[in-house]
Amino acid sequence: MQPQEQLVIVVVVVVGYVAHFVSIGASDASAYAPTPLMIAVAVLLGVIYLLFLLRQRAFFARFPSPGATALFFVAQLTLLFMIQLLVAVEHFGGIWLVSLALAPTAVERLSPRWRWPVYASIVAVFALPIGIQFGDWGDALARTLLFIPGFIFVVIFTRLRLSEQAARERAEQLAAQVEELATVRERNRLAREIHDSLGHYLTAVHVQLEAAQAVMASQPENSAVAMKRAQDLTQKGLAAVRQSVSALREPATEKWSLPEAIAALIQETESKGAVIELEVQGEPRAIESQAKLTLYRVAQEGLTNARKHARASRVDLTLDYDDTNAVKLTVKDNGVGSSQTSKEGFGLAGIRERVQMLGGEVAVSSVPGKGFAIFIALPT
Numbered sequence: 001m002q003p004q005e006q007l008v009i010v011v012v013v014v015v016g017y018v019a020h021f022v023s024i025g026a027s028d029a030s031a032y033a034p035t036p037l038m039i040a041v042a043v044l045l046g047v048i049y050l051l052f053l054l055r056q057r058a059f060f061a062r063f064p065s066p067g068a069t070a071l072f073f074v075a076q077l078t079l080l081f082m083i084q085l086l087v088a089v090e091h092f093g094g095i096w097l098v099s100l101a102l103a104p105t106a107v108e109r110l111s112p113r114w115r116w117p118v119y120a121s122i123v124a125v126f127a128l129p130i131g132i133q134f135g136d137w138g139d140a141l142a143r144t145l146l147f148i149p150g151f152i153f154v155v156i157f158t159r160l161r162l163s164e165q166a167a168r169e170r171a172e173q174l175a176a177q178v179e180e181l182a183t184v185r186e187r188n189r190l191a192r193e194i195h196d197s198l199g200h201y202l203t204a205v206h207v208q209l210e211a212a213q214a215v216m217a218s219q220p221e222n223s224a225v226a227m228k229r230a231q232d233l234t235q236k237g238l239a240a241v242r243q244s245v246s247a248l249r250e251p252a253t254e255k256w257s258l259p260e261a262i263a264a265l266i267q268e269t270e271s272k273g274a275v276i277e278l279e280v281q282g283e284p285r286a287i288e289s290q291a292k293l294t295l296y297r298v299a300q301e302g303l304t305n306a307r308k309h310a311r312a313s314r315v316d317l318t319l320d321y322d323d324t325n326a327v328k329l330t331v332k333d334n335g336v337g338s339s340q341t342s343k344e345g346f347g348l349a350g351i352r353e354r355v356q357m358l359g360g361e362v363a364v365s366s367v368p369g370k371g372f373a374i375f376i377a378l379p380t
Contacts (some may be wrong), residue, residue, distance in 0.1 A: 006054050009101050013050050016097030017043065020087060034087055042086040046098065049079040056105055069109060076102055077121050084129040096147050099126045100154050107158040119155070123148060192350035196297045199347065200304045201237030204269050205230045207307055233268060258292050258327075259284050259319060262299045266317070269303045275314045276303065282321030291378045294354045295319075295329050298376050301347045302331030305372065311335050312371065326360075327380055332373035337366045351376070 021039070034042065052059070052075065059072060080102065084094035099122055106118040126147055131140035212226035256264065259280050266276045299317055306312040312335030320328040348364065351374070355362045360378040 005104075009053050009104075010050065012097050012101050013046060013053075016095045017046060019097070020089075020095045034089065038086045042083050045079050045083050045086070049076060049083065049098070050101075052076055052079075053101060053105060056109070060109065073102075073106070073110075073118055073121075076105075077118075077125055080122070081125040081129065084126060085133065088129045088133045094126055094129055096126060096143075096150070099147070100151060103151060103154045104158040107155055108162065119151075123151065188350075188353065192297070192354065195347060195350060196300055196304075198237060198240070199308075200265075200269075200300045201233050201240060203304045203308045205233045205237070207269075208233065236268070257284055258287070258295060261292075261296050262317065262319065265296070265300055265303065269307065274307070274312070276317070277315070278317045278319065280319045280321070282323075284319075284321055285380075287327055287378075287380050291327065291358055291360075291380065294351075294358060294360075294378060295327065295376065297354065298329055298351055298374065299331060301351055302333070302374055305347065306331075306333040306335055323377075325379060326377045328378075329376045330373065332371060334371040337368045337371050348374075 052072070056072070060069065063069075080099055083098060088094045102122055103119070106115055106122070110118060123144060127140045127144040130143060131137045134140075208226045208230035212223040212230065215226070216223040255261075259278070262278055266278055269276060302317070303315060306315045312333035315331065315333045317332075318328075318330040320330075352362050355376055355378065358378055360376060363375040364373070365375075366372040
């Protein structure tokens with residue numbers, strides 16, 4: 001129970017007592033007015049009743065059994081009955097506010113099956129003392145009919161509050177799940193960015209170093225050119241990693257059109273003995289930045305795979321703008337190929353994730369000795 005809820009219960013009970021006795025003092029003395037001793041006992045019982053309500057959470061935590069729950073409500077109803085019997089005054093009845101304080105606990109702690117008997121008992125312990133004390137059951141019924149609307153209001157208000165609290169908790173859980181999902185997706189995106197970018201540059205650097213080593217003795221000038229290109233690629237790779245970590249965007253796709261960005265990528269990848277050709281079909285047009293980056297990454301992954309795994313001597317890229325509803329990219333090499341296209345590495349899995357998030361299509365084909373090809377179509 002929250003502190004503000006405890007405060008409300010204290011205020012309701014205290015105000016109920018004060019208002020009842022002030023009303024008695026302001027009226028003519030009644031033959032049935034409680035004596036000072038009866039008032040003192042009623043106040044003591046009220047304190048015990050109030051303490052039970054305020055400490056209910058600790059009680060139910062320590063005694064969670066159904067028997068303990070039943071004992072709690074029996075004790076509270078007995079206290080209510082005794083309080084109402086002691087303070088009932090002709091023409092004033094009992095302290096109706098005190099009886100209302102038990103209703104929220106019944107709503108919170110009891111299943112629907114057991115709430116109704118407790119509801120009926122709360123109403124009964126308000127009505128019975130009046131009828132017993134004065135023998136006027138008609139007056140007891142009239143007072144009870146006045147009490148019931150207030151009681152129903154408290155029950156409905158408590159149920160609405162619990163429903164709102166459950167909805168808020170559920171919303172918080174969903175928000176936490178959404179945040180966790182967003183974190184996982186961003187982590188996967190970052191992993192793809194680093195893999196696609198850093199993997200490409202490291203492969204290109206490795207190729208240039210191999211070329212430099214191969215001609216170091218016979219063609220030192222060409223070796224120096226290859227070493228310089230490897231150095232440049234290293235710097236570009238570092239810059240790309242920084243961009244991936246900080247902004248998760250590829251600068252080439254922001255500064256240039258997609259054909260220009262892929263052409264620059266080819267220039268970075270080319271080395272002696274390998275032929276890479278780009279064919280652009282249709283009129284290039286602007287596309288959404290995420291689709292542009294995805295196509296760029298596909299080209300990058302295809303070129304990296306061709307040099308790193310396929311040992312290809314030729315790679316053909318086709319960028320197709322002919323379809324007004326989609327942009328298509330095909331990357332095909334003449335490398336060693338494979339008969340196990342179902343076993344995808346992280347790079348190809350990342351491509352599938354990227355394309356699927358954008359509602360596109362991916363097709364992969366590979367034949368041993370006849371190379372590898374990947375086809376992408378992204379809606380625009």
